[in-house]
Amino acid sequence: MLDPVTVISRMGGIARGTQLQKVGVSRKRIAAEVSRGRIDRVRSGVFAAPRTDAVIRTAAAHGGALTCGSALRLHGVWVLDDTDPHVWLGDNGRRHPHLGCSCTDHHFQGRTRFGVVDVETALVHVFACAGDEAFFAAFESAWRKRLLSKEARSRVRAALPASARWLVDIARSDADSGLESLLRLRLHILGIRLDCQVVIDGVGKVDFVIDGLLILEADGKENHEGETMRHKDLVRDAAASRLGYETLRFDYAQIVHDWPTVQAAIVGALRRMRH
Secondary structure, eight states, X not given: OOOHXXXXXXXXXXXXXXXXXXXXXXXXXXXXXXXXXXXXXEETTEXXXXXXXXXXXXXXXXXXXXXXXXXXXXXXXXXXSOOSOEEEOTTTXXXXXXXTOOOEEEOOSSOOOOSBOOXXXXXXXXXXHHOHHHHHHHHHHHHHTTOXXXXXHHHHHHXXXXXXXXXXXXXXXOOSSHHHHHHHHHHHHTTXXXXXXXXXXXXXXXXXXXXXXXEXXXXXXXXXXXXXXXXXXXXXXXXXXXXXXXXXXXXXXXXXXXXXXXXXXXXXXXXXXXX
16 A cells, blocks of 8 residues: 555645546545544645654745755755745645745645645746856756766756846856855946966865956855954965955855945055055
8 A cells, every 4th residue: 555655745745636536546544644643635636644844834825845045045046045945836836825924935836736836947037037147156056065967057048038048158167156156247248357266276176266366265154254264364365465466355244235345445445566
């Protein structure tokens, strides 16, 4: 006899009662497993395995599959902050209001389903939902984590509007963080060329170097907290200064929320160096 927990888990953690019945799990058995606490009723006719992630359950309660940055985050991809679940309802799917709902609906082409969409689909959706920068940072992160094969990258590129395919063309596989991706993209648009992931004797590997003398470091909030890391950064900056480099170091809040100040600092430093 088929185990409903195993069946639902193999379906991505969420399944309709009608799907379970098609593979031989009767309505009576479903009801019994819910009563025993072995499976959970997400809403009428929709069931979850016990270990299904809470945000996937929320998407199913809302009526669809987790997508965009919400899905990419579960896949381990770097995304810009956005805590509200994004739910793919398909072409004609219907949203189901639920307690505490803060979901964002998406009616991208396709049939309504449950679970979490794959990385390729989520990247295409995040471009349509959040635009160039969110897509570019997530794309480079997914590539670095080896979640995108050459063929997958080509499929993602083909799914984008023709005017946006240059984002895939300039992407790299070695960006250490989404902040680095954002910084490089924004400076590319300004016409500023950077050398990426440069190793400097006596300093180590730095994020970017411009014009051979200006070092840019993008300090992610997860990587540069604490006195120990702060001390190491100061030692590196001092070593770079001794070699004739100027170092500009920016954190998450500056790059994401105060870009004009960051841009002005970089342009000002370049002006000083060039004149």
